Amino acid sequence: xxxxxxxxxxxxxxxxxxxxxxxxxxxxxxxxxxxxxxxxxxxxxxxxxxxxxxxxxxxxx
Numbered sequence: 001x002x003x004x005x006x007x008x009x010x011x012x013x014x015x016x017x018x019x020x021x022x023x024x025x026x027x028x029x030x031x032x033x034x035x036x037x038x039x040x041x042x043x044x045x046x047x048x049x050x051x052x053x054x055x056x057x058x059x060x061x
Contacts, residue, residue, distance in 0.1 A: 036047050055061040 039047050053061045
């Protein structure tokens with residue numbers, strides 16, 4: 001049987017992780033957008049690298 005404090009710690013830590021991640025994502029998104037714009041200006045398209053891969057029976061994935 002789990003102790004009350006042990007369950008509380010897991011729930012609180014999970015909630016804090018989610019909240020902290022969302023806050024950081026919101027705070028850092030302008031920086032990421034700026035970097036993406038700079039990459040587009042100086043290197044052109046595509047900003048995010050994509051690659052075609054061959055899967056089973058040499059089908060493109």
